[in-house]
Amino acid sequence: MAVLRTNQMKIVLDAMGSENMPAADVAGAVEAARVYSQDEIILVGREELIQPELAKFDTSGLNLSVVHAEEIIEMTDKPRKVVRGKPNSSMHVGLNLVKNGEADAFVSMGNTGCTLAVSMLGTLKRIAGVKRPAIAAVFPIPSRPILLDNGANADCDAENLLQFGIMGSIYAAAANGKPNPTVGLLSNGEEEGKGNTLVQEAGELLAKSSINYIGNVEPKDFMQGRVDVAVADGFVGNVMLKTAEATAKMLTELIRTEIKAGVLSTVGGLLARPAMRRAGASLDPDEVGGAPLLGVNGVVMIGHGSSGSKAVKNAIGQARQAVDSGIVEAIKAGIETG
Amino acid sequence: MAVLRTNQMKIVLDAMGSENMPAADVAGAVEAARVYSQDEIILVGREELIQPELAKFDTSGLNLSVVHAEEIIEMTDKPRKVVRGKPNSSMHVGLNLVKNGEADAFVSMGNTGCTLAVSMLGTLKRIAGVKRPAIAAVFPIPSRPILLDNGANADCDAENLLQFGIMGSIYAAAANGKPNPTVGLLSNGEEEGKGNTLVQEAGELLAKSSINYIGNVEPKDFMQGRVDVAVADGFVGNVMLKTAEATAKMLTELIRTEIKAGVLSTVGGLLARPAMRRAGASLDPDEVGGAPLLGVNGVVMIGHGSSGSKAVKNAIGQARQAVDSGIVEAIKAGIETG
Numbered sequence: 001m002a003v004l005r006t007n008q009m010k011i012v013l014d015a016m017g018s019e020n021m022p023a024a025d026v027a028g029a030v031e032a033a034r035v036y037s038q039d040e041i042i043l044v045g046r047e048e049l050i051q052p053e054l055a056k057f058d059t060s061g062l063n064l065s066v067v068h069a070e071e072i073i074e075m076t077d078k079p080r081k082v083v084r085g086k087p088n089s090s091m092h093v094g095l096n097l098v099k100n101g102e103a104d105a106f107v108s109m110g111n112t113g114c115t116l117a118v119s120m121l122g123t124l125k126r127i128a129g130v131k132r133p134a135i136a137a138v139f140p141i142p143s144r145p146i147l148l149d150n151g152a153n154a155d156c157d158a159e160n161l162l163q164f165g166i167m168g169s170i171y172a173a174a175a176n177g178k179p180n181p182t183v184g185l186l187s188n189g190e191e192e193g194k195g196n197t198l199v200q201e202a203g204e205l206l207a208k209s210s211i212n213y214i215g216n217v218e219p220k221d222f223m224q225g226r227v228d229v230a231v232a233d234g235f236v237g238n239v240m241l242k243t244a245e246a247t248a249k250m251l252t253e254l255i256r257t258e259i260k261a262g263v264l265s266t267v268g269g270l271l272a273r274p275a276m277r278r279a280g281a282s283l284d285p286d287e288v289g290g291a292p293l294l295g296v297n298g299v300v301m302i303g304h305g306s307s308g309s310k311a312v313k314n315a316i317g318q319a320r321q322a323v324d325s326g327i328v329e330a331i332k333a334g335i336e337t338g
Numbered sequence: 339m340a341v342l343r344t345n346q347m348k349i350v351l352d353a354m355g356s357e358n359m360p361a362a363d364v365a366g367a368v369e370a371a372r373v374y375s376q377d378e379i380i381l382v383g384r385e386e387l388i389q390p391e392l393a394k395f396d397t398s399g400l401n402l403s404v405v406h407a408e409e410i411i412e413m414t415d416k417p418r419k420v421v422r423g424k425p426n427s428s429m430h431v432g433l434n435l436v437k438n439g440e441a442d443a444f445v446s447m448g449n450t451g452c453t454l455a456v457s458m459l460g461t462l463k464r465i466a467g468v469k470r471p472a473i474a475a476v477f478p479i480p481s482r483p484i485l486l487d488n489g490a491n492a493d494c495d496a497e498n499l500l501q502f503g504i505m506g507s508i509y510a511a512a513a514n515g516k517p518n519p520t521v522g523l524l525s526n527g528e529e530e531g532k533g534n535t536l537v538q539e540a541g542e543l544l545a546k547s548s549i550n551y552i553g554n555v556e557p558k559d560f561m562q563g564r565v566d567v568a569v570a571d572g573f574v575g576n577v578m579l580k581t582a583e584a585t586a587k588m589l590t591e592l593i594r595t596e597i598k599a600g601v602l603s604t605v606g607g608l609l610a611r612p613a614m615r616r617a618g619a620s621l622d623p624d625e626v627g628g629a630p631l632l633g634v635n636g637v638v639m640i641g642h643g644s645s646g647s648k649a650v651k652n653a654i655g656q657a658r659q660a661v662d663s664g665i666v667e668a669i670k671a672g673i674e675t676g
Contacts, residue, residue: 141588142592151526154526154532154533154534154535154537155534155535186577187573187577188489188492188572188573188576188577188580194492195492195573196492196493196571196573197492197493199492199573218580218584219577219580219581219583219584220580220583220584220587222584223581223584223585223587223588224584224588232577233534234526235525235526235533235534235537235574236573236574236577238526239524239525239526239557239570239574239577239578240577240578240581242526242556242557242558243557243561243578243581243582243585244581244582244584244585245557245558246556246557246558246560246561246562246582247561247581247582247585247586247589248585248589249558249561250479250561250562251585251586251589251590251617252589254480254617255593255613255614255617257617258613258614258616258617259610259613259614261613262612262613264609264610265609265610265612265613267606267609268605268606268607268608268609268610268611268613269606269609269610269613270606271602271603271605271606271607271609272597272602272603272606272607272610273606274600274603275593275596275597275599275600275603275606275607276593276596276597278596279589279592279593279595279596
C-alpha cells in the first residue's frame with residue numbers, strides 16, 4: 001500500500017507537555033530541529049510562554065514554528081473532562097493539525113490519559129476495526145524489545161490482546177526495522193496452559209493469526225531479547241515496565257552505596273565509572289524518548305512527564321520514523337487481514 | 339492465642355525436591371542441622387538415594403533422620419495427576435508427617451504446582467475460611483518486602499486479594515518481625531481510581547478491613563521499601579517477581595561486559611568487586627531461600643527448583659521462624675475476624 005507524503009515532514013510538539021514545560025519541550029524541539037533540519041517542528045501551546053524559551057536559543061535557520069493554543073492540560077486533569085472541557089488545549093490544537101493533514105505526527109510529554117482521550121475521542125479517532133488503541137513501549141535495553149499495552153487499557157479481553165499483537169508486530173517491522181518480528185504473550189511460565197484465563201484465550205487467537213507468534217514468554221525472555229514484541233494487558237504491561245525501571249534504579253543505587261563504603265572500592269569505582277555509565281545508558285528511558293499510541297488514525301508519540309530535552313528530541317525522532325514507515329496505513333491493512 | 343509446641347522443632351525437608359536432588363537438598367539439610375542443632379531435620383524421599391549423599395558429610399552428632407518415600411514427583415508432573423496418582427511421593431509422606439503432628443513444617447524445592455496441590459487437596463487442606471492459599475515471596479532486597487500472591491492463583495477475585503492482604507500482614511508481623519506492617523495494593527498508579535477492575539474492587543474491601551492498608555502502591559514504592567506487604571493476583575505478582583529478577587541479572591551482566599571492555603575499567607572493576615558482590619548479595623534469592631504457602635493448615639515453605647544448599651538451609655530457617663511465630667494459628671484468628 002503506497003503512502004503519499006511530501007518530502008518535508010511536519011511534526012507537532014505539545015509545548016505544554018512535560019513537568020518542566022515549556023523549557024524541556026522547547027529545548028528538545030530546538031535540538032530536533034537542528035538534527036532533522038529538513039523537517040518542520042511545530043510547537044503548539046501558549047505563545048507567550050513558548051517565545052521566551054525559544055529566545056534562549058540561536059534558532060536562526062531552524063525550521064521551527066509556533067501555533068498558539070490557549071488552554072493547558074495539567075497532569076492532574078481527568079481524561080473524561082478535558083475532551084470537551086478544554087477544546088482549545090495544546091493537545092486538541094496539535095492533534096487537529098494532524099487530523100486535518102496540516103502535520104504528520106503529534107508528540108507530547110503530557111498527561112498520558114488525556115493524550116489518549118483527546119486522540120481517541122476528540123480528534124483523530126480510532127482506525128476502523130481497532131477496538132482498543134495501545135501504548136507500545138520500546139524498552140531501553142540492548143535488543144530494544146517492544147511491550148504493549150503499557151497502560152492504555154487496564155482491563156482487556158482476548159481480542160484486544162490479539163490486536164495488540166498485530167499492531168506491535170507491524171510497529172516492530174515498520175518503525176523499528178525488525179523484519180518478520182517474533183511476538184510472544186507475556187506469561188508466568190513458558191509452557192502452554194500457563195497464564196491466567198485471559199492469556200490462555202488470547203494465546204488461542206494469536207496462534208491462529210498471520211503474525212509470527214511464538215507462544216508464551218516470561219519476563220526473562222523479553223529482557224534477554226528472545227522476542228521482539230511481548231503482548232500483555234495494560235495493567236500487567238505497566239507493572240512490568242515500572243518494575244524493570246524500579247529494579248534498575250535500586251540496583252545502581254545499591255552498587256553506588258557499596259562502592260563508596262571503602263577506599264579501594266571508591267578508587268575502583270572511579271576507574272570503572274565510564275564503563276558503568278555506558279551500561280546505565282543502555283537502560284536510559286531518555287534514549288527512546290517516546291512510546292507510540294498504536295491504533296489511532298494518525299501518528300501519536302507519548303513521553304514521560306519527567307522528560308528532559310534529550311527525551312523530547314528522541315521522541316520526535318521516533319515520530320519521524322513512524323511516519324516514514326507508513327505505520328498508520330500498515331495497521332489499517334493489518335487489522336483488516338488479521 | 340496460645341501455641342502449644344515442644345521445644346524441639348521437627349522440620350521435614352523434601353529430599354527429592356530440587357533440580358539437583360538429592361545432592362543440594364541433603365547438603366542444605368546438613369548445613370541446617372549444624373546451625374539449628376537443637377532441632378530435628380527429617381529428610382523424606384528414596385532412602386537409597388539419600389544415604390549416599392548423607393555419607394559425604396560428617397553427620398555425627400547432627401539431629402538428622404530419614405523417612406523413606408517410594409515415589410518422586412518430577413518437575414514435569416501435572417498437579418492434578420499427582421494428588422491421587424503418586425500417593426507415596428516424598429511430598430505426600432512429608433506433608434502427612436506435618437498433618438499428623440509428627441513434624442512442625444514441610445520444606446520443598448520441588449514442583450511448585452504439585453506442592454500446592456498435594457498440600458491443599460491431598461494432605462493438610464486449607465485453613466477454614468481461607469478461599470485461596472497464596473505464596474508469599476519475600477523479596478531479597480534490603481527492606482525485605484513481601485509480595486503475594488506469587489503464582490498460586492493466576493485468576494483471582496477481590497475477596498481473594500483481601501485475604502492475601504490479611505495473611506500477608508500476619509506473616510510480615512509474626513515471622514518477619516514487622517509490627518503493624520503496612521499493606522498496599524500493587525497497581526499501575528498510586529492515585530485512587532487507578533488499577534484494573536479487580537484492583538479497584540479489592541481496594542474497597544481492603545480499606546474496610548482491620549489491617550494497616552495504605553492504598554495503591556507502584557512497583558517503585560515496593561522496591562524502595564515504602565510498604566511492608568504488597569498484594570496482587572498470582573499472575574501479576576509472578577510477572578513482577580520475575581521481571582525484577584530478570585532486570586537485575588541483565589543489568590549486572592551489562593556492567594560486567596562494559597567493565598571488561600577497557601584496561602582502566604578492568605582494574606577499577608577488580609578493586610570494586612567486593613563492593614559489587616555485596617550489592618549483589620542484597621538481591622540474591624538464595625538469601626531468602628523459601629516462600630511460605632499461606633492459608634494451608636500447616637507451615638509449608640516452597641523454594642526455587644534451582645536452589646543450592648544455601649537456599650535450602652535458609653528455607654529451613656524461614657520455616658523454623660514461621661513455626662516459632664505460630665503463623666497458622668494467627669491466620670486462623672485473622673481470617674475469622676477479618
